[in-house]
Structure formats: C-alpha cells, structure tokens
Amino acid sequence: MNYNVTAIPGDGIGPEIVREARKVLDQVGRVYGHSFHYTEVLMGGCSIDAHGVPLTDEALETARNSDAVLLGAVGGNVGNSKWYDVAPNLRPEAGLLAMRKGLGLFANIRPAYLYAELASACPLKDEIIGDGFDMVIMRELTGGIYFGDRWTKEVDGVMQATDILTYNENEIRRIAIKGFEIAMKRRKKVISVDKANVLDSSRLWRKVVEEVAKDYPEVELTHMLVDNCAMQLVMNPGQFDVILTENMFGDILSDEASMITGSIGMLSSASLNESKFGLYEPSHGSAPDIAGLDLANPIATILSAAMMLRYSFDLDKEADAVEQAVRQVLKDGYRTGDIMSDGCEKVGTTRMGDLVAERIR
Numbered sequence: 001m002n003y004n005v006t007a008i009p010g011d012g013i014g015p016e017i018v019r020e021a022r023k024v025l026d027q028v029g030r031v032y033g034h035s036f037h038y039t040e041v042l043m044g045g046c047s048i049d050a051h052g053v054p055l056t057d058e059a060l061e062t063a064r065n066s067d068a069v070l071l072g073a074v075g076g077n078v079g080n081s082k083w084y085d086v087a088p089n090l091r092p093e094a095g096l097l098a099m100r101k102g103l104g105l106f107a108n109i110r111p112a113y114l115y116a117e118l119a120s121a122c123p124l125k126d127e128i129i130g131d132g133f134d135m136v137i138m139r140e141l142t143g144g145i146y147f148g149d150r151w152t153k154e155v156d157g158v159m160q161a162t163d164i165l166t167y168n169e170n171e172i173r174r175i176a177i178k179g180f181e182i183a184m185k186r187r188k189k190v191i192s193v194d195k196a197n198v199l200d201s202s203r204l205w206r207k208v209v210e211e212v213a214k215d216y217p218e219v220e221l222t223h224m225l226v227d228n229c230a231m232q233l234v235m236n237p238g239q240f241d242v243i244l245t246e247n248m249f250g251d252i253l254s255d256e257a258s259m260i261t262g263s264i265g266m267l268s269s270a271s272l273n274e275s276k277f278g279l280y281e282p283s284h285g286s287a288p289d290i291a292g293l294d295l296a297n298p299i300a301t302i303l304s305a306a307m308m309l310r311y312s313f314d315l316d317k318e319a320d321a322v323e324q325a326v327r328q329v330l331k332d333g334y335r336t337g338d339i340m341s342d343g344c345e346k347v348g349t350t351r352m353g354d355l356v357a358e359r360i361r
C-alpha cells in the first residue's frame, strides 16, 4: 500500500529525530512491501522565519489532505529565543496548537512503559519499580485552558494576566469514551484525574466521566486529584493502567511519567480525531540545548511512527516489528546519552536510528 505522510521536522532536534523515524518507516516499507511518501512542511519557529507565521494555511491543508502527520517538535529556548517576545498567536507553539485544533485532534494517547533494560535509567528505587509499570495517559488535547480566552492588561497600575479554563460536557464525553475504549483493550482500569475539590470544570469532568462509565461496567473507574496523582506516579506507578485527564494536567503528568521510563526521549504520542487520522510526535520538546549535536534520543519519535502504523494505517504487524526492534536494540546494550548506564555502548541519534532500522524483521 501507499501512504501519504506529512512530515514536519520543526525546530531544534526535530529534523534529526524525524529523519531517524523516516529511516525506520522506510525500512518497514522495504521489508513489508509498503511505500511511504512524505511531504515536508514547516511549522513552528522555522515557519515564522520563512513565512512570518508559525503555521500557514497551506501547511495545515497539506496535513489535512494526507493520511497522517509525523512531527518532530517546535519551539526555541523558552524565555530567551527570538520567537519568545511576540503575540501569542505568533509563537512557535501556536502552530502546533492550531494544527491540533484545526484537525480536531482531541485525543492524545501517551503510553509510558518501563522496558526492563532501562530499569537502571529509571530514577525510582527498585522496591518502587517492583515489576515495572505499563500505563497510558489519555489527555484531552483541544480544550481547557490552552484554548480559552486570555489577555494581559494593566488594572489600577498593576499588570494582570488571565487564562480561562472552560470545558463543555461534549468535549469531556468524547475523550472519556476514548479512555474507556482503550481501557477495554488493556487491564480495564481507568483513573480519572481532576481537581474537583477546587475547580468547577473538574466537577463537570467527574460527573460526565461517571455517566460514560455506566456504558463500560467491566471497567473499574476511580477518581484521583491531580496533586495526589503527581505523587502517586513516583510512589506506586504500577497502580496505573489508563489515566484519563484534561489538557494541562495531561501535559504535566506525561512529562513526569516519561521520566520514570528512564528519559523523556522514550515517550511517544498519538493525537487522534474522531476517525483514524492522527498526528504522531514525541512527548518531548525541541531540546534546543542539544540540537544539531547528534545527542537526541530518536526512540520516542520512532515509537510514535509505530503508533502511526497501528492507529492510522491498521498495520499492527508492522507496528509490532518497530516496537520489537527498539526492544532488541536496548537488549543488545545500545543507549543514547539520556538513557546511558554502565556496561552499555553509547551511540548518537543517527546510529540509534540505524540500529533500530537494521532490526526490522
């Protein structure tokens, strides 16, 4: 089969990690008889430099008309990049948010799994790691505080900034359904994370999630406050199967979950709409501190490409092959710097991509 993929390298380490994910996809194509055709578009800081905006209408249309999108990352050094001090809609990250919203990608799936080989890269103690953990964070991606009204103004001589957090019941219901559906294919446990002791939006969240739960009697639903969840993730990560949560809580908790897998360079992600269309990107950012140095771990992006094969193209065998190849590289003792441990061989971004591609069977 032929698949049309919009490739968005973006900024910082983006071009390096997307190049490696494409290398692996191309090898999948050779071994399994598929062809992946890529159209590259600009998004983020590089688009600001070229076109004056972080995402052009043409780039969004190219993405919309393709079968799936593969993204590296966007953005510069927060606080001191040339793209920082501009209007909110002209920042690199605004390109990504516009793409998520424009393509209706409301369901963000971020799996956090501890490979046995990376146990020593996990900052938690052995007794906490126990038999490891295998969880999925189901994050709402097109609502909440990211997309509410915002303004900065002076009131009585004092600067004030406001960001509004709104959810409606339909937005909550559709992500809750996705969360329960994915739980049905896993260990049938949903922990819904909110701040219902303080926020009205969280109270509505809890109510709607409970309504949806009635359609999934086999799934065990519990609620957890977000501050407790942040603590439980490092105290007993094995208790989580599916974490269902809103946009900003999911952003924060997924970075925390990534670190206990060994490195943020390991956490893949899929952002899906109502159908099979999706945008696939690592959970991490553009890592400007290591850009261009062949230091970035490409595994999160490679595993995101595996998610693309599984969720958008229904190529389960091929997705398994990519995940198995990553596991084999780790078993064979190769590590990028972020997951390095004693007795392993340290490799750079390019070599890590080669090693995974070579192991596609």
Ligand SMILES: NC(=O)c1ccc[n+]([C@@H]2O[C@H](COP(=O)([O-])OP(=O)(O)OC[C@H]3O[C@@H](n4cnc5c(N)ncnc54)[C@H](O)[C@@H]3O)[C@@H](O)[C@H]2O)c1
Binding pocket: 072, 073, 074, 075, 076, 077, 078, 093, 096, 264, 265, 281, 282, 283, 284, 285, 286, 287, 288, 289, 290, 295, 296, 297, 298, 300, 338
């Ligand atoms: N989806 C995205 O495009 C996305 C996601 C998060 C952050 N960002 C943007 O990225 C920029 C930098 O943000 P940040 O520094 O807070 O987060 P970051 O994830 O880019 O980096 C945090 C730390 O993790 C390291 N790191 C990240 N990815 C790595 C990898 N693959 N291999 C090895 N080390 C890795 C970095 O070197 C850095 O030390 C900002 O402009 C931010 O807005 C973009």
Ligand SMILES: CC(C)[C@H](C(=O)O)[C@@H](O)C(=O)O
Binding pocket: 075, 093, 096, 097, 251, 283
């Ligand atoms: C870059 C930023 C807008 C983005 C987010 O907050 O969603 C990132 O942190 C992520 O996790 O994908």
Ligand SMILES: [Mg+2]
Binding pocket: 251, 252, 255, 283
């Ligand atoms: Mg994030």
